[in-house]
Amino acid sequence: MASIDVENVGKIYTGGVRAVSDIRLNIADGEFIVLVGPSGCGKSTLLRMIAGLETISEGQVKIGPRVVNDVEPADRDIAMVFQNYALYPHMTVKQNLEYGLKNRRTPKAEIEARVTEAARMLEIGQYLERKPKALSGGQRQRVAMGRAIVRKPAVFLFDEPLSNLDAKLRVSMRGEIKRLQRRLGTTSIYVTHDQLEAMTLADRLVVLNGGRIEQVGSPLDVYHTPASTFVASFIGSPAMNLVKGELHGDKLAIGPSVIDLNGYAPTSGAVTVGLRAEDLRLASEGEEALPFRVDYTEELGAQRLVHGSLGDQSLTIALSAATELSQDMRIVIDPAKLHFFSAETGKRLAGGAIVGAISSAAQPVA
Amino acid sequence: MQTKRTVFKSRLLPYLLLAPQLIITLIFFVWPAGQAIWQSFLRQDPFGMKDTFIWFANYTRLLGDADYMNALGVTVVFSIGVTALSMGASLLLAVCVNRVIRSQRFYTTLLVWPYAVAPAASGLLWWFMFNPSVGIIPYGLNYLGYNWNFRLNPNDAMILVIIAAAWKQISYNFLFFVAGLQSVPHSLTEAAAIDGAGPVKRFWTIVFPLLSPTTFFLAVINITYAMFDTFPIIDSTTSGGPAQSTNILVYKVYADGFIGLNLGPSAAQSVVLMLIVVLLTIVQFRWIERKVQY
């Protein structure tokens, strides 16, 4: 077991391409951290630097008290699960599990015990003598996990381990990974581009974009108070609606419509306004409301997503399946649930759940 | 040039791993080739004591040498003959094998083994078949009124070496043509059949054009084979005769240099041959690049 400290880490490839910049991250012992972001955001590079498969160009990585920048992957006390499983095709499942232990000269009896234990935990006991070729995708995934578990490492590193599985298997394996990690209490870093996987697995999420950290926080923190328009549009499904708006005193203008903010305005001038689809609801008779023109709907069963436009900006709202639809509808949102982002930088201004905290700490320039 | 994304970190090991291959290549390939190039610019006095640097004189002498020009012509005829005969026969056999279903493996087995026969042995086999005193073919030709004798008749000699060289190469071409034919999608020939094209027309308008990469590749390989790998065939049958009619370039280098000991001119001939191989290799690898890319 170990904590991990990533201190000002950057990666520049030969040829000068910068993949990762100035990453600072302290991971507590036993924590489950998920690195999430679109492809090319640097999440895999960061993981591979922690694993020792990429050299660290800037800063340093500490596993426990030890700086590991120049330590071989094998000596970092880590185990890794790869997207394509990377099982050795010419070895049986058992030999695959044993290989890392044998290389470490673990005593035979100890190897035997650990393999049996891992096989029991992952329910792969009956496949031990098979070659990977004779296993299904899910079974291979379990063997890959088993290979990590038998090592009893201080840290598990997962590089998109579920991407090659079909949707149903992915959900069940997701649960299993979570369960195993809880049980073993091993510090874990998990890379994925799937925000749902990230939300469900993480103790803390690290959202990466363009090689930089956009936000670190618990899944719910990140969901409720996204630090930027990027995070807002990446986390949550359907993605948060982002529309252009203008603040005048306590009034927010979106196109021709105006909303009274009841004191929630963080600044004035042009802003990007974030509205979660599920925070929007239909206006009741006589209520001050925004005009919404419906384009098409997507039925999800329990709810329906209605896509349409607010003035000339597109917007999606989530309504209960029972809601009656018409071509033109009127919608409202609680001003407390609005998210405000700077129109220039996309950074969060205030609003939503943390509005109180922000206004008491540092009042944005009015 | 490509490596793995992650590589092993070791300063010394890669050099140790490459050392055997590189040392052998440098000592037995690159150094002698350099020597040949150097010598091609020298004239050695008759006692082998003194070398004079004479620039391109050895090369210009080659151009004026009737024997060398003859060898050049012989090589062209021989290479084209071997390539055409061997590829034509192989393509016909490959198309036939591709048509049959159950006996495919049986015929293939019977057709691939000549690949393993040493060129020298192949030469002797046909030398025996064509031998004027005991050979079965001259015996048959005699009935038809033709007096076959490759020891006296240059054309007969050329035909002998072409057949012996082509025979050995049939298996190779055959295997590549079969592989090429099998990669032509069935849907294409079926579509052509629905469009009303008969088997022969289908072959020439659909299959053969799709086979052109294979054909081109094999043409280069066969020319290389005919020019460089047929030394044992010439040596075991005609030894370049009669009257130099089968004296291909490779054989002439050997005869002039190793037997005649004319170092300078022989070296110049070597260098010309090297340039030809370089050219053929470039053509061949351009083709591979194209094949890899799609």
Add this chain to the structure above:
Amino acid sequence: MVENRPFLNFLTHLVLILGVATVVFPVYLAFIASTRGPADFMTGVVPLTPGDQTWANYGALLGAGSTEAGAPPFLLMLGNSLIMALLVAFGKIAISILSAFAVVYFRFPGRVIAFWIIFMTLMLPIEVRILPTYKVIADLGMLNSFSGLVIPVIASATATFLFRQFFLTIPEETMEAARVDGAGPLKFFWDILLPLSRTNIAALFIIMFIFGWNQYLWPMLITTEPHYYTVVMGIKRLAAVLDGDTQWNLVMAGVILAALPPVLVIIFMQRLFVKGLVETEK
């Protein structure tokens, strides 16, 4: 097949049978000749049915060779050829797989140059550098030795390219997983890469064995002692006796003996052989 035309099917088989007959006939005739006595060739035409001198001819050749032709016993030459072919095949594969490992799994100064030097072997067949190569061998004292027969021909660009190509198709993660599992470069090579290359090695071994066995000019250049003769150059000596005296029965028996081992290898390992051949040239 798109349609069924009986005449076309008949024609197909006819062409194939004629083709097979043409390919097989010279060897059949050689075999017949090797079963006959010397007197059978006096009449002017080759007989077409086997004779009764098979054991006498082959026995004489294997045990005693031919003194007129200066050919040592064929058993000795077959043994030499076997040793040479095995060493050549083994050597080519060993040094090529190591080179390919180095250029794919390491990054180091001079990598590209090394690759080009290996590539050059393709452009320098022995035929174009006979004399200077002979001189190098002579200077190194490698004439009339197995090291002289084998070492200079085991550099192989084709085999190196094949292994390089194959290594590049192995997933990146295989090596990364092995590194995390604590395997250094040599351990990875031995435990993972070599077992994964098994089929390629076997296929290449067949091709290279045939290559080594069929060497002609090379052994002819550097062996002057009958003790080191290989069988392929030996049969030429049998045939080179003054033509009037050619012992056709012995020459053809020699040809059969020289051709048989590699032919058997191909026939019994056809699948591997085809794979090896088609992949080496890709």
